[in-house]
Amino acid sequence: MSAEICSGVPNKATYELVSECTQICSGVPNKATYELVSECTQICSGVPNKATYELVSECTQICSGVPNKATYELVSECTQICSGVPNKATYELVSECTQICSGVPNKATYELVSECTQICSGVPNKATYELVSECTQICSGVPNKATYELVSECTQICSGVPNKATYELVSECTQICSGVPNKATYELVSECTQICSGVPNKATYELVSECTQICSGVPNKATYELVSECTQICSGVPNKATYELVSECTQICRGVPNKATYELVSECTQICSGVPNKATYELVSECTQICSGVPNKATYELVSECTQICSGVPNKATYELVSECTQICSGVPNKATYELVSECTQICSGVPNKATYELVSECTQICSGVPNKATYELVSECTQICSGVPNKATYELVSECTQICSGVPNKATYELVSECTQICSGVPNKATYELVSECTQICSGVPNKATYELVSECTQICSGVPNKATYELVSECTQICSGVPNKATYELVSECTQICSGVPNKATYELVSECTQICSGVPNKATYELVSECTQICSGVPNKATYELVSECTQICSGVPNKATYELVSECTQICSGVPNKATYELVSECTQICRGVPNKATYELVSECTQICSGVPNKATYELVSECTQICSGVPNKATYELVSECTQICSGVPNKATYELVSECTQICRGVPNKATYELVSECTQICSGVPNKATYELVSECTQICSGVPNKATYELVSECTQICSGVPNKATYELVSECTQICSGVPNKATYELVSECTQICSGVPNKATYELVSECTQIRNSKAADTNHWVRLAEKSASKRL
DSSP: OOOOOOSSOOSSTTOOOOTTTOOOOSSOOSSTTOOOOTTTOOOOSSOOSSTTOOOOTTTOOOOSSOOSSTTOOOOTTTOOOOSSOOSSTTOOOOTTTOOOOTTOOSSTTOOOOTTTOOOOSSOOSSTTOOOOSSSOOBOSSOOSSTTOOOOTTOOOOOSSOOSSTTOOOOTTOOOBOSBOOSSTTOOOOTTOOOBOSBOOSSTTOOOOTTTOOOSSOOOSSTTOOOOTTOOOOOSSOOSSTTOOOOTTTOOOOSSOOSSTTOOOOTTTOOOOSSOOSSTTOOOOTTTOOOOSSOOSSTTOOOOTTTOOOOSSOOSSTTOOOOTTOOOOOSBOOSSTTOOOOTTOOOOOSBOOSSTTOOOOTTTOOOOSSOOSSTTOOOOTTTOOBOSOOOSSTTOOOOTTOOOOOSSOOOSTTOOOOTTTOOOOSSOOSSTTOOOOTTTOOOOSSOOSSTTOOOOTTTOOOOSSOOSSTTOOOOTTTOOOOSSOOSSTTOOOOTTTOOOOSBOOSSTTOOOOTTTOOOOSBOOSSTTOOOOTTTOOOOSBOOSSTTOOOOTTTOOOOSSOOSSTTOOOOTTTOOOOSOOOSSTTOOOOTTTOOOOSSOOSSTTOOOOTTTOOOOSSOOSSTTOOOOTTTOOOOSSOOSSTTOOOOTTTOOOOSSOOSSTTOOOOTTTOOOOSSOOSSTTOOOOTTTOOOOSSOOSBTTOOOOTTTOOOOSSOOSSTTOOOOTTTOOOOSSOOSSTTOOOOTTTOOOOSSOOSSTTOOOOSSSOOOOSSOOSSTTOOOOSSSOOOOOBOOOOHHHHHHHHHHHHHHHO
């Protein structure tokens, strides 16, 4: 059968999926032979669990990150390993099933060891939640003290960058999402032009004068009214200059429109997250795909050879990319001059590592975030700073290592209030795009009315889908987040019920009447009721059996609690993102992991075999998962009836496969990204399309399920090789940061040995960087095609011939 490839790699040395529609998420297969076990063992983003790369027989889940021992063997009780790194020099987890998710320290005391212990996005480093003085890292997570109190001048600001060279926001409440401002001067235009994840639309980085929105999720008409045919709008932008969706349920992914006029071409040209391809922001006529990121020149014009641009910003003070197509990941360049070093130094999501913003000579990795001082100078011990921006009108960080989360400021003046008001990522709240004065939170998503005007009571709008079969938002500022509605009828309650990535707040799944906010996760009390003082809940859940946040604005990271009582253990046990597991929302006693997503039945009860539920939506009209551990990723259901097929059809974050938005019956996977033809119809052999860029200079996908991952090109010249070279995001594999020559894989996280060297037998490399010191991928199974031939059959023959030659 045709090999299905999710965000990740196939399951065998032959790259063939097993016959039961075994799903492979972002990550790697489970054996040395890269073969999945027969029970639909799910593998999330991360690495396998043993030195033999074999999953245990109880559907042991492995999240993004690394295994738990020096031998890469998971403990026998389904010990979960989240994204991040192990906790000791020996890569061994402590005996209490200490979880290491996106960024926590390495000991029961949450104290970092002295040997360069890595800490990803997460929480501070001690039981007291106080950062230590030696290389304290602060990622996206929680505040910095035991009191969970941010200093009074250090209002939190989210991911993104300010709007001027002076890092001062303009006075018209110009919003700046994750991305970069709109001009060389970092000044937003005066009409409240919104800038979401990505960049503005012209060579001058100036948005058009009509407040053209770019990025994740916008309404569909000039009037911001959804059409009556249940037109789906993904995280992206509408399709015409009039922001009106076509009548055939034209899908629009996250990204930006395709022309200077912001009109999609007539062949349902998809536009991914990122920016257009020319100085005029006009897509070429062959369905040119654009990835997330920014253009490549001072003029923000892409080069003529289909130069890929990743997410992030350019590399110099002039914001001009170097002439060799230097890649820049999500973040900022590496020097005070914002110039990349000459050896293709990689810069991950974040900022450089010194006061001079210069990377060290050994390929020092930099995480996502911003510097730590008013001077934007990192402390001398390689202090890591996560995603975000500084904290004041002057964008100056306070001296106590104040953490900054993702989001946007809160006032028309873009000045945060003095009480540590949190601001999420999203859009403003009024027709004027001005935030109300009561610390109105705005999430990513769409507005709330037919007029797409937010009501005055702090209506929150998350990313997601509307609430009725008619896809019409209710009249009371009903919010729709990424997730699912609140009732069996999929009807939102009338009091501004918010539903974020996760679940509602009560047993009845009804939100309280005070505009209770629910972030990615679950509410905060046993009653699932938020406290009356605008208690913020970050990606995650509260911290006690009572689900009550402490009175000082205690922040909780992404995840869920750890016990049946939903009480965190006394050693600062970290909980990953997800939801509880039963109708009673009680976690099982053996550290059962629950990913982010939604429950599995009409009763919202997880099945007894550790059924994983990713972020997304349930599988039937009744929201009941099938009994074979059906996975549901983030995205949309598969039929007009929103019912998943019975064969474990996977639905990733993305879009359905036909004009009818119906998935084919053979477990067609649809990842986040773009369809495969000019007609946006997926082929019948489970053609997978990941997020990333197309495969040819013509940006046309070949008919043989050509996979295109997200990432970067493969050479110092940043030119993709002709044999489908794959390049994911992540880091290299050795202490020397050199990938081995046999298609070394690197998952999200770190390599597999104390020496950071990947094994030589088809080690996969997921999200990350290229494979050599020269940043060149090897020619044996490097994935991502970059050729210019358009003949499908030619490619089939070429692939077969190439395979024969290899054999």
